[in-house]
Each structure stands twice: as structure tokens, then as C-alpha cells.
Amino acid sequence: MSININRLMNDINELGKIGYVDGIGTTRQAYSKSFYEGRKFVEVLMKNAGLKTNIDKIGNLTGYLEGRCNEKIIAMGSHIDTVLGGGIFDGALGVLAAIEVVRAMKEAGYKNSHPIEIIAFNEEEGNVIGGTFGSNAFIGAGFDSVMLSKMTAQGLTKEDFYDSKRSSDNYRCYLELHVEQGGCLENQGVDIGVVSGIVxxxxxxxxxxxxxxxxxxxxxxxxxxxxxxxxxxxxxxxxxxxxxxxxxxxxxxxxxxxxxxxxxxxxxxxxxxxxxxxxxxxxxxxxxxxxxxxxxxxxxxxxxxxxGETFCDEKLMKIIENSTRKIGYSFKHIISGAGHDLMNMAKFTPSSLIFIPSHMGISHNIMEFSKKEDIFKGARVLYETLIQIDKEGRINEN
Known part of the structure; x- marks a missing residue:
């Protein structure tokens, strides 16, 4: 296996340019022109990686790779919308690293047993309709009544929301790689955060x-x-x-x-x-x-x-720990103080969250930054975790 870190960094930087304004940052809010441009960029990456793409009625983009066996789906992803004047790593890292993991897997000649799906959720930030709107629709969690007028303003109906629901019976687990958006890992010199829960x-x-x-x-x-x-x-x-x-x-x-x-x-x-x-x-x-x-x-x-609080799946956490240890990276258990699409996905299928260090803990800001070597480490852990789950399986059985 070889994560092509230069290719991944190029993807991050190119997506980061979409909606970027000097001195302000990247603005790619859901349902905006820049969001659609960014989503198209990611869709092309998925297709070039051999994934079959789909966009549901509320704007979630997915890329699907068949497996050798009739198994449940291993999902990976995050979001590609941003706050006003945000950074280029929040959310985007999880989607683009997942694409790179699939490319590396195929280049290594590995044949996945389980189907793999990469999800680029829409409207995680909640600036337009409401927080984690895309993953709410994905799991069929429902929506707050105050969102309805905001949905209408974007040409969306209640039927569009409910038609975007997936069945949890088809999924084995969900993995999300994310920048920490805090300074704990960097301050303590730790490579990987194995997230145990979200506050x-x-x-x-x-x-x-x-x-x-x-x-x-x-x-x-x-x-x-x-x-x-x-x-x-x-x-x-x-x-x-x-x-x-x-x-x-x-x-x-x-x-x-x-x-x-x-x-x-x-x-x-x-x-x-x-x-x-x-x-x-x-x-x-x-x-x-x-x-x-x-x-x-x-x-x-x-x-x-x-x-409510969210707790990550303990079996998945153990696999992430073992994968990190196998590669030789340091790790610690960590709590996320920020919300993520995993809050919804954890209600839907066993889910876990992997953090890499954020420089000075800065996020939702043009100064948001994670080092190239930390991104490489996170992508390697995601890759190794995916392979271990694919080989060992049985995450959401029993």
C-alpha cells in the first residue's frame, strides 16, 4: 500500500480554491454556486477512482465501489460545505482521504470483499438550513419544523428529504477522518486521536x-x-x-x-x-x-x-487502535467538542471517528492548517482500518 500524499494534498488544495477569497478564506456554503462547483470536482475524482456516483435529492454525493461478495457496505466520508471564510481541511479531508484510500487500495491490487461507499454529506455546517442536514436525511432522522421554510427557499420539499433516506440494513459501519479542530494532539505530540465520543x-x-x-x-x-x-x-x-x-x-x-x-x-x-x-x-x-x-x-x-451525547463503536475503536499500533504511530483516546456527521451515522450503523492534529487548534478560519505528514498518517490509518474491517468484518452483527 502506498498513500500518494502529493496527490491527496493536490486534491485538498484544488478543492480549497473553490470559494476561496484572499484574506477571508474558503466559503462553500450548501446550495451555493461554489458548493455545486466543489461537489462536481469531488464527483469527478470519485468517477476517476472507479466509483459509481449518485446525488440524492437533498444534495448528498456518494461514490460506490462493488465488493467481491454480497456483503454490507463499509462507508467512509465527511462533508464538503464550509462556514463563511473557513479553512480547506474541515470536512474535505475526510472525503478526499477516503477517495485516496480507494485509489491506493486498487493500485496495491487489493480486491475488497465488502462494497465501499464514500459519502460527501451536504450542509453539515448548518448555515443554510440546519446543522448536519444532509446526514439527517441520509439516516431518515427527520427535521425540525423551523427548517421547512429554509428548505422551500432552496427548492426542497419534505418528500425530497424523506426520499434521501438509506436503509441501515445495508451498512456494516461508517468511518470518518477529520482534523481535530482543537490543540490537544499537537500540544501532546500525539499522531492520531481515536475518538471515543462527541459531547x-x-x-x-x-x-x-x-x-x-x-x-x-x-x-x-x-x-x-x-x-x-x-x-x-x-x-x-x-x-x-x-x-x-x-x-x-x-x-x-x-x-x-x-x-x-x-x-x-x-x-x-x-x-x-x-x-x-x-x-x-x-x-x-x-x-x-x-x-x-x-x-x-x-x-x-x-x-x-x-x-445528546454520541459514543463511537468500541469494536471499531479497537480496530483503529490496532491499525495505528501496527503502523507505529502514537495515539490517544479523545473526546470531540465539535459536532460531526458521525453524530447521525452512529444512530444508523456502528461508527468511529479518527482525528489528526490541527495546528494551534484553529478551525473555521482561513488559518486552519494540518501538516502534510499528519494528513499522510491519518490517511494511512484510515486505509489500514478499512482493510482490517474488510478482512475481519462482522462489525455490526450480533
Whole structure:
């Protein structure tokens, strides 16, 4: 086997040019002109690799390679849409490396027993219709009612969504190679991240009630300043998270102060709390602790988004570990703080996620970067894992 890293890097760079603007980054949002151009580029690569391509009604591109036996499909992939001004590796690496793995496999003369399918999911980023929209349709998970008008704006119907569903009975497993989008692997000098799971997300609408009053004539000891209380609540919450868990994170990125006048003591604040962890029960403990302390002083929260935790398949993880060890690379178990199409695919078929280092942990940014040698290592691990699954099989039986 020989991964042609120069060929793979050329594919990454060429796709990265589609939608690229100097000083801004690559913008290839779902259903845009640049997205369709990028998808066509990938489709041609698939066809040149001997794959039979298909585009479903909501825009997912797949490339299919027959197997020698009547076996279930081994799927690999990721997404090819980007955020506004994004990098060239997020998502694209998983699709293009999968194509390179198939090319290398064929060049080595290996005859796969199982059919192999490469999936380039559409609208993973969620900027147009909703996050992981393409893989949601692929597994038939349904969609949020608020997405319907956005679908209509893109000429899509509910029937298009449901017609894009595949049957899990036809699939053995799903593998996704991705840049880490964090700095752990690089900081620790580790080659490969064997992802054990993706964090769940809870978001709360928070309100703090105080009392508006004149900023000049109200003494400090007679104030009920909503913003001051808010600052203390947020600070206590952040410290509680740091103390409680190494895997939990908490972010407050929006804050509305009312009445919002320079000479009026704030009477009300509204903000969003986002908390992520591999165990959402831990999040509930922190929220309950803060709410219990502050509820009588005007602090109220309302849950409005809940995305459950995802756990990668343990058998697949072992195969990835063995493949990595066989090649001679270092690895560690890691949790993904970012979402991926694997969140949906793990509900559909045994699934696992492989990370390579991201330079300085930067992603969704023109500065996103992974080293050529790290990309090579990730593609080699993906190749070896695919071969081991194809030879040993039986991943989603029993």
C-alpha cells in the first residue's frame, strides 16, 4: 500500500480554491454556486477512482465501489460545505482521504470483499438550513419544523428529504477522518486521536431580573443591579465547570442588557448559556447548583436546545487502535467538542471517528492548517482500518 500524499494534498488544495477569497478564506456554503462547483470536482475524482456516483435529492454525493461478495457496505466520508471564510481541511479531508484510500487500495491490487461507499454529506455546517442536514436525511432522522421554510427557499420539499433516506440494513459501519479542530494532539505530540465520543450540548435562555433606577442618585447598597448579578453568576458558573470536569465546557457568547442606557442601572439581562460534555447529567448538576443559589435573586433559565451525547463503536475503536499500533504511530483516546456527521451515522450503523492534529487548534478560519505528514498518517490509518474491517468484518452483527 502506498498513500500518494502529493496527490491527496493536490486534491485538498484544488478543492480549497473553490470559494476561496484572499484574506477571508474558503466559503462553500450548501446550495451555493461554489458548493455545486466543489461537489462536481469531488464527483469527478470519485468517477476517476472507479466509483459509481449518485446525488440524492437533498444534495448528498456518494461514490460506490462493488465488493467481491454480497456483503454490507463499509462507508467512509465527511462533508464538503464550509462556514463563511473557513479553512480547506474541515470536512474535505475526510472525503478526499477516503477517495485516496480507494485509489491506493486498487493500485496495491487489493480486491475488497465488502462494497465501499464514500459519502460527501451536504450542509453539515448548518448555515443554510440546519446543522448536519444532509446526514439527517441520509439516516431518515427527520427535521425540525423551523427548517421547512429554509428548505422551500432552496427548492426542497419534505418528500425530497424523506426520499434521501438509506436503509441501515445495508451498512456494516461508517468511518470518518477529520482534523481535530482543537490543540490537544499537537500540544501532546500525539499522531492520531481515536475518538471515543462527541459531547452533548445543552443551551439555556437565561434571564436575570433586577431593578432599574437612576445611576446617579441610587447608593450602591440600595441597588439591585441585574448586570452585576449576571457577572457574578457567569463567573461562578465558569469556575464550577472548571472544578467539576476536565471534559465539560461552558460559554456565554451573547448578552442583552435592558434598558441599555448609560445612566440607568440595568433592570434585566438576557443571555444564552451553552454547555457541552460527554455526560449531559453533569451539565444538569452544574445548572441546578447555580439555579438553586440564585433563583430567589432573580435568576431564571429555560432549556431550548438539547443535543445528546454520541459514543463511537468500541469494536471499531479497537480496530483503529490496532491499525495505528501496527503502523507505529502514537495515539490517544479523545473526546470531540465539535459536532460531526458521525453524530447521525452512529444512530444508523456502528461508527468511529479518527482525528489528526490541527495546528494551534484553529478551525473555521482561513488559518486552519494540518501538516502534510499528519494528513499522510491519518490517511494511512484510515486505509489500514478499512482493510482490517474488510478482512475481519462482522462489525455490526450480533
Amino acid at each position: 452533548g450540548i445543552l443551551r439555556y435562555k437565561a434571564t436575570v431580573i433586577g431593578k432599574s433606577n437612576h445611576s446617579g442618585s441610587t447608593p450602591m447598597n440600595l441597588r439591585d443591579d441585574a448586570l452585576e448579578k449576571t457577572c457574578r453568576i457567569i463567573s461562578e458558573m465558569m469556575e464550577a465547570v472548571r472544578t467539576f470536569s476536565d471534559t465539560m465546557v461552558c460559554t456565554v457568547g451573547t448578552l442583552k442588557v435592558m434598558p441599555g442606557e448609560v445612566n440607568v442601572i440595568p433592570g434585566t439581562t438576557e443571555f444564552i448559556i451553552e454547555m457541552r460534555d460527554v455526560n449531559l447529567d453533569n451539565v444538569l448538576i452544574i445548572i441546578d447548583k447555580i439555579q438553586t443559589k440564585w433563583c430567589e435573586r432573580g435568576f431564571f433559565v429555560e432549556e431550548y436546545i438539547k443535543q
